[in-house]
Amino acid sequence: MSFHPAMKSLLGAAMIFCASISLAADNTELTRQVTEAERGFAQTMVERDFEKFASFIADDAVFYGNSAQRGKHAVLAEWQAFFKAEQAPFSWRPEQVDVLDSGTLAHSSGPVIDAKGNVVAHFNSVWRLQAPGVWKVVFDKGCRVCACEKPQDATDKK
Template identity: 55%
Template structure:
């Protein structure tokens, strides 16, 4: 009995530390959801510079004119989309999944035209960088399928 009391006290302290750590550290899914949401907000705000901060140095983005490799190429490729006062489209995350390692994540969701009509979906792969920020390493959008021909 004399050994059980210190063991229970130690276990209680350990649980308290783990519980406190879990409360102060946001879960990775929430972090990626927030990162994707603020990344999307850069388009609405017409802020190309902020957009670039979410793109990893070695990112690969798939576009209509081919593959863009690296942060500079992605930012340059997306520059025309930031011209003008109104965003040509918007997006928002719906699904986020993170590897158990907490280092890599996938996000996807709808892409809408300026009137809110669904025009596609996006898929992004995010990586937790050494500086503690999540950045996009792969990104690809897909058009909505025409379901009028499906049977």
């Protein structure tokens, strides 16, 4: 069967369109999965559940603090102190989650809130798909919020 060149172009465009819709639907589901994983990860701090916290961390993870903690054991050794007190010293929540079109890596970010309810930092985490529906943190870094004054607008000059 032979197709007219215009028909071939139309069929090609339709196939690309359908594939992009499928990727968008898959990406939406993956974004939901990572968002739920990040929320579950954050909930471990609220519930003071160190074992559950550990379950979200990849074996080869790198977490940044005063220095880089390389590997799950180093991360857990550093973070265990945050789980000792009865009340969580801070909490966090995802505000933005993006997943690569390949569906293998994701980035999440959002505020870190101290026990008094003040935003004190923003976190950035990179998640890797370990198995279908199973995401683990491979990189995590928090950046303190600047307590500096807002610059004056040029129109505010007196």
